[in-house]
Amino acid sequence: MEIWKLLLFIPACFALNMTPGPNNLLSMNNARCYGFKSAFIAGLGRISAFTVMIVFAASGLAVVLYASETLFLVIKLLGAAYLLWIAFQLWRSEASPMTEIENHRNHLGLAKQEFVLAAGNPKAILIFTAFLPQFVDVSTSVNGQFFVLGLTFLVLEMCAISIYAILGIYVRQWFTKPHMAKRFNRACASFLALSGANLLFIRQI
Structure with a gap:
């Protein structure tokens, strides 16, 4: 792969990675509630989902998926519904604990949440x-370039997961009072709900 293309790709890609979407907001909130380690481990669920999507893209399956109106609609509806469900749960939640999670089952649950959220986002398919x-x-090895x-x-x-998790650690100091933590939860819930509603308006190119 030509180095100049990679140099153009990195800043454009990082801008997409750093976009304050649902997954990044979830990483920040997980770090605020449970600490950096838990947020980073949870982020690996997102990485797993994106890895599967990259393999699909390299094999051409993602193009077929994106071209299928029915499959795209199903993913869009499921993704929006899951986002709205998370928003509903977060809105109803009380102030969360400010301690590290040591329970591996909880880590797995957070990772699953990140995975489903990433896999159900049709914007990721577009990327x-x-x-x-x-x-x-296309004149050279496509699979090697995709790798x-x-x-x-x-x-x-x-890197984006780490940055948002660090931001979550920083803002946790502002929300030690239960009522402030509840306000933050509801602000995050509102953003997630808006993101879920926005998914319904995404259309295929």
């Missing part, structure tokens, strides 16, 4: 079917 291919030269681009995307995504 891997419309954004990544722009940097692929480099995909690996770079995942590394940058882990």
Whole structure:
């Protein structure tokens, strides 16, 4: 892969990684509630979902999925419904504990939440079917280029997870009082609900 394409890809990709979407907001809230370690482990669920999508994109299956109106609609509806469900749960939740989770079952639950949220976001399908291919030269090894681009995307995504988790650690100091924590939960819930509603208006290109 030509180095100049990679140099163009990295800043554009990192801008996408850092977009304050539902997964990044979830990482920040997980860090605020449970600490950096738990938020980072939970973020690995998102990384797993994106890895599967990158493999699909490299094999051409993602293009088929994106071209299918029915499958795209199903993913869109499920993704929106899950986002709204998380928003509802967060809105009703009381102030969360400010301690690290040591229970591996809880870590797994947070990771599953990140995985489902990422897998049910049709914007992610758009990234891997419309954004990544722009940097692929079809005259050479496509799979090799997808591997480099995909690996770079995942590394940058882990950086974004870490940055949002650090932000979550920082803001937790502002919400030690239960009523302030509840307000923050409801603000996050409102943003997630808006994101879920926004998914319903995403259309195929």
